Amino acid sequence: MASFPRDLPPRPEPTWRDRSCPGSRGCWDFSWEAYSLSTSEPAILARRVCMITTLGVRTALSILGILFRAYSGSIGGMAIGSIFAVFGFLFVAWCLARIGEAQGARRVFGLNVVRTPKPIAACPTYLC
Secondary structure (H helix, E strand, O other): OOOOOOOOOOOOOOOHHHHHOOOOOOOOOOOHHHHOOOOOOHHHHHHHHHHHHHHHHHHHHHHHHHHHHHHOOOHHHHHHHHHHHHHHHHHHHHHHHHHHHOOOEEEEOOEEEEOOOOOOOOOOOOOO
16 A cells, blocks of 8 residues: 655745746736737727727827927926836736737636627727
């Protein structure tokens, strides 16, 4: 009869990143392929066009805000607005890339969320 070994090597303690981002290579990693328009599926193409449009509109609004602050003579507001614009662009680009790369089912707040092949709300009928 085989016996279970009594002295096993210790298990490594999970890090904060392992607990917060399970199954991820890193919390802030994403691929620029999430924004590539070279795809044959219309639903994915529509999603990526919407992602790029969202980034473009947010960037244009940030630039207009910075120009308004420069025109009104608020140099401090222009500097702070520029910093927030850069950080906002990077954060929104990362969020949209993660959403664009999502596949399969995930548990979010105890609910099972499934990525459908054709997103109904985000995809206009003539594109899908």
